[in-house]
Amino acid sequence: MALVQPLTADPDLDDLLAARPALTMHAQDGLCFEDVPLHAVADTHGTPCWVYGAGTLRARYRALAGALAEAGLNVHIHYAVKANDHLAILGLFRALGAGADVVSLGEFMRARKAGIAASDVVFSGVGKSTQELGAAIVAGLGQINVESAEELEMISAIALRVGRPVRVALRMNPDVDAGTHEKITTGLADNKFGIPAQDVPRLYAHAATLPGIQPVGIAVHIGSQILSPAPYAKAYAKAADMVRWLRAAGQTVSVLDLGGGLGIGYGDEPGMSLSAFANVVKKEVGDLGVQLLMEPGRYLVGPAGLLLASVILEKRGQKRFVVLDAAMNDLMRPAMYDAWHGILPVSATQFRAPRAPADVVGPVCESADSFATGRDLPAMKPGARVALLDAGAYGAVMSSTYNARPRAAAVLIDGGKFHLITPRQTIDNLWADEMLPPLAG
Known part of the structure; x- marks a missing residue:
């Protein structure tokens, strides 16, 4: 790679x-x-x-939100808690309007402790336990990004047991090389993350039949420390094609989670260009009429x-x-x-x-x-x-x-x-x- x-x-x-x-x-x-x-x-x-x-944290959040808004995009930012989970930082982003992207019950509870509403939390991750899912569903979290057919069945059973319907997005693995370190890439076919693209239509249709499950959209996340907009363009184009295909098959798709991974400069080199990233988002998915979410972490903190x-x-x-x-x-x-x-x-x-x-x-x-x-x-x-x-x-x-x-x-x-x-x-x-x-x- x-x-x-x-x-x-x-x-x-x-x-x-x-x-x-x-x-x-x-x-x-x-x-x-x-x-x-x-x-x-x-x-x-x-x-x-x-x-x-704190000034740098606020400035970087506003720069990202401003670049997306300038491109005419309405993107709700969910801060990736795994990058830095300190309550002071979570509270600062909450005050700026951010939700949270979490990958464990501990992160979910940290976000809640910092004042982020459960309904403003997206739960990601390839191995959510029944305990974690149950606690988050009972609390009324906003969305679960589902990583497998097996996990979808787990969520349905828990939602039925506790009597709380759950909004889910299927995380599609687009098989796109993010051009980053092999230990932090997540969007290749041989990575553990996500559902192969060819399996998404069948699984999405199945999700619509499951009790307690409300399929709302697609999620993609291809890696971390990405410095070029080109991998995003490939991944988002595939996501857009999937949204159109699902709608043509009669499915409802109202959400597209763009993931995160925006890279920074660790030397004196520039990081990801926010305007270039925003333009890619607009070009590839701006006409879908979906609620766009994204999950930046490293770029912000x-x-x-x-x-x-x-x-x-x-x-x-x-x-x-x-x-x-x-x-x-x-x-x-x-x-x-x-x-x-x-x-x-x-x-x-x-x-x-x-x-x-x-x-x-x-x-x-x-x-x-x-x-x-x-x-x-x-x-x-x-x-x-x-x-x-x-x-x-x-x-x-x-x-x-x-x-x-x-x-x-x-x-x-x-x-x-x-x-x-x-x-x-x-x-x-x-x-x-x-x-x-x-x-x-």
């Missing part, structure tokens, strides 16, 4: 900074995020620490977050290693996906100092615990601070306590002030829920 090409050369620190308007370097305060000095955050809450920018870390030491030998107090248990993406994240010194003096190649690593006992290889960075003394950029998506949600490392604190910047939204986990918290049974021997 065609994969997104890696950066041909690492952008330098100035280019990384220039590509991110929410970040500025002040001569005295050092690196600032939405005008708040990151040194002040670290001085108050320590490191490692997740830092999110990725650039709105960073991981603030401190240098433990520099280890010099055959190679230069900068060892941070953050690790793969905090930010898993580089170890899991070979993901590239920009790294900026927080100190203005260090930002302008001479640079030399270094591998940036964490203290976890795994060779995969590495954030960067051969990155040009200044000399970093113990206690120096760095910001790992674009870590707002699939960062904190994928973190763990591996090596008995407590989870990091999290802070939200809003209006020039920063607020603690998750306290740092204490050592004692690591075993607070564990129990010692009586041992036989």
Whole structure:
């Protein structure tokens, strides 16, 4: 399959900074995020620490909604909770008018806790349990995206048992290569996701006969971190053909869920063009007369977050290693996906100092615990601070306590002030829920 090409050369620190308007370097305060000095955050809450920018979150949501509206499209945005499930972020998107796209009962309950109405939640995912489906149906969720014939029968039985009819959309697998990393593509025929296109007409007609089931439309989602509109054009054209075919066969189709996957620039390259994406949506499905939904996650939150870390030491030998107090248990993406994240010194003096190649690593006992290889960075003394950029998506949600490392604190910047939204986990918290049974021997 065609994969997104890696950066041909690492952008330098100035280019990384220039590509991110929410970040500025002040001569005295050092690196600032939405005008708040990151040194002040670290001085108050320590490191490692997740830092999110409310202004950036709002700006990216409004930019996406505005591009769709400018193209004459009425698209209801359901934020993909899996990208970052913090209640503060969910509440912020709720206030902007977003619903939620969830893939577990836990995410459903988080969305509800943040004030998102159950009727404004879409439940996706290939393996929803009967417990999860039952709880969501009883709560009155808005829509279930069905991934298989077997799941459809489960939903019908549950809906009949609890006496609540359910709106469902069939997730069609369009067999389209999204051009992204093989571990985050979801729209190919050999992926576990969705229903083969040739099976959708028969299953849609069957759904219309099942008690408790109201088939309302089609859903597609072809992957994550998609940087070109071309795969969307192919997938949406197939979805449009399916909608027309179903209607010609006498079925009612009122909803088309466009999925998500809009990519961002992790270096100094641009991410997905919103206008190009909106134009593809308009061209391929704009004349269908359906309610359009979409499920963005990374695009909204990725650039709105960073991981603030401190240098433990520099280890010099055959190679230069900068060892941070953050690790793969905090930010898993580089170890899991070979993901590239920009790294900026927080100190203005260090930002302008001479640079030399270094591998940036964490203290976890795994060779995969590495954030960067051969990155040009200044000399970093113990206690120096760095910001790992674009870590707002699939960062904190994928973190763990591996090596008995407590989870990091999290802070939200809003209006020039920063607020603690998750306290740092204490050592004692690591075993607070564990129990010692009586041992036989």
